[in-house]
Amino acid sequence: MAKLAICLLFLLSFLYMSGKAESATATDPAATNFIKAxxxxxxxxALCLQCLSSYAGQIQQSNEQLAQVALTVSLARARSAVVFVSNMTQLSGIKPRELQAVKDCINNMGATVDQLSKSIHELGQMSRATGQDFTWHTSNVQTSVSAALTYANTCVDGFTGPTMDGNVKVRIKSRVTDVAEVTSNALALVNRFAARHRASAP
Structure with a gap:
């Protein structure tokens, strides 16, 4: 009975918070316009707006929050891609060359996840830094996100060639390309945050 009450309380809290988030998004067009711009x-x-508009209530008109959410979305999609690609190893009839490419892709996407995790940590440090420290943390974020992009692109490159024209290639390329595009957008928003932070610094 106690467990049921706790579950119901959790569910009600979740619905309440979800409702608040939706309300904030719906009643704050300025935040949505900020994200769009x-x-x-x-x-x-278009992909950027699609991914981030639902977080308008959290982002408001903060360049820092926008960059933070963009990186968090990228990380979530990269983690999902790792699971998706890993499941491809279980396909019946997969060719040896495809299987090796899938395994290499799993490693590369795992590295993408690691680099994006580092970038989120560094962004937190970056937002609290000033002067040369800010520049140093900014460089670390940019390096990590760029590395994440490289690993994702390396995964896709592994499926080039005439023997890689099957369904495995198409499905993995679509999923990983989405991660790369979202991550590219996140890097642009990190750069935007850095530029505006420097411009507003005394």
């Missing part, structure tokens, strides 16, 4: 600085603005 910021996304114009990215390579894939």
């Amino acid at each position: 910021s996304c114009q600085a990215t390579r894939y603005p």
Whole structure:
């Protein structure tokens, strides 16, 4: 009975918080407009807006929060991609060359996850730093996100060639390309945050 009460309390709390988030998004067009304008600085603005608009209540009009959420979304998608690609090793009839490419991709996407995790930690340090320390942490974030992009692109490159024209290639390439595009957008928003932070510094 006690466990049931706790579960119900948790569910009600979740629904309440979800409702607050939706309300904040719905009643704050300024935040949505801020995200839309910021996304114009990215390579894939439509994808950027699609990924981040639901977090308007959290982002408000903060360049720092925008960069933080963008990296967090990238990390979540990269982790999901690792699971997705790992499941591909269980496909019946997969060719040896494809299987090796899948295994290499799992390693590369695991490295993408690691680099994005580092970038989120560094962004937290970056937001509290000033002067040369800010520049140093900014460089660390940029390096980590760029490395994450490289690993994702290396995964896709592993499926090039005439023997890689099957369903495995198509499905993995679609999933990993999505991660790369979202991560590219996140890097642009990190750069935007850094530029505006420097401009507003005394």
